[in-house]
Amino acid sequence: MKIKSARNSLASDHNRTAYLFLTPWLIGFFCLTLGPMMASLYFSLTKYNLLNSPSWIGLGNYVKILSDDETFRNSLFLTFKYVLFSVPLKLIFALIVAMILNKGLRGLGIYRTVYYLPSLLGGSIAIAIVWRQIFAGDGVVNDFLGWFGIKGPSWISHPDYVIYTIIMLTIWQFGSAMVIFLAGLKQVPTELYEASSIDGAGKGRQFFNITLPLLTPVIFFNLVMGIINSFQAFTPAFVIGDGRGGPLDATMFYTLYLYLKGFSFFDMGYASALAWIMLLIIGFLTAIVFTTQKYWVFYSDDQGGK
Template identity: 60%
Template sequence: MAAVQDTAVTVGTGAPSRPAAQGRLARIWARHGAGYMFLLPWLIGFFGLTLGPAIASLYLSFTNFDLIRAPEWVGTANYARIATADPKFAAAVKVTFLYVVLSVPFKLAFALLVAILLDRGVRGLTVYRAIFYLPSLLGGSVAIAVLWRQLFAGDGLINSLLARFGIEGPSWISHPDYSIWTLVVLSVWQFGSPMIIFLAGLRQIPTDMYEAASLDGASKFRQFYKITLPLLTPVIFFNAVVQTIDAFKAFTPAFIISGGTGGPINSTLFYTLYLYQEAFGNFRMGYASALAWILVLIIGLFTAFSFLTSRYWVHYDD
């Protein structure tokens, strides 16, 4: 009698019985199970290596944690210190913003120039494309950063070449006026990735537009300004957002070239390098977590600003 009442309650409330629910799960698994199995490595990586550590970092940003003792809750003290009592934070932000403002436009301009030259039908295009893309694959490595430090040292190859012309070059990486430029040049040298994307965008522009403009007497510069740039703005926008985010996250070149110190007078103290110093040099993991979330906020604001302003200069097909 009790079993009959339980069944009646289940039917009356509209809740599915256990066998019905199990049957529905079995049908869903039969239809989508293979797809979820293929997604399983990504899901494990996302929740275990991305979302989980991000949530843990957010919690640690409100604590005092030195990697040895248990985290001690301090509320917003870390953020208050960042805003009011940390001069190195302001120096790191200034250097990082300067690096972003210098490196991203120069890299995109150089990448677009090379893409335009390759778009003219150069023989062995695939070979050139692979050669030019290679620095983007190697540029973020420790080996390239060490090589760059040797090139721009006081007795490095750059100064040896300048000495042949009677020019005495400075120690580029240890002079506060030049050290940031060595990192900018290294960033521009890694132009391969945006160049490939620019080249793909140029190939999508109809050639009959250029032919019609030539018949109307438009010069090459006017064709570039009136046809190429407007039709390429979606690609420029994509490259600008991606390269800006990468520039904010730059770490290895500054760490290797400056020896982890941030260079003379903090001239190469990138934000990520300062974050590393606080986390693994001073063992202030809670404070470093707060710095990391400030960086996330800065990148998010820049990205949101880019998308908000894109409606005024990015031209899509419609």
């Protein structure tokens, strides 16, 4: 009897303490996440400019976005292009450099630091401004090309090229992925390589049959986070372009379009609809990557054999 009541009081103590500790998170969840999500779903079905109260227009915003909005189509295409180039290239580059660094070089720590630093600084306004200047008409890139007699254009004001300067800014920040790959490479058991070289496997086969499969969980994680994050990229497009999507909408990233609709034109209903379409697209892409994982992601047994 006494034990039972002690157990009861322990359980209720757990319950009370847990909800006490979770209070900030619960308030945040309801007031800053779930509530606003529902509200933005509602706004997306209205015309709302902050001054007048929202007026219901049903699916009007969605219909307009999907059928009659050139800028939306452009920005979606541009963002896809950015994600499609920057995410895989960054991962491939990170993997190659990690493989080279993993060969036991002297001064590994210094190189790792040097390569990692850009991923820390890259999100700042300062670096975006520097980037803009490096790729400008009179910038360093064109100075360099000039040595070979090539006269480069102003990369940042040319609508065909500016997206690639933003992609390069993202690839430049490969260091964090590289550090993750380095940690993954350290965990590959050396016996696997020894055994396979006794069996006559060359370097290439070792890479594709041992190293790469064991790194797939890391690649998978980076791929998912890379897609989610790069779809939401804002600062580089905002600073390297003119802040309004130019030249010729060539820097009109999805988030920039959403920002301009909401905070320049105060078309909050329309911007909310854009946000929900973005959520659906990101959710869809993530779901695709998740469903393909059983074909290519390899979890060894000691990691839980998922």
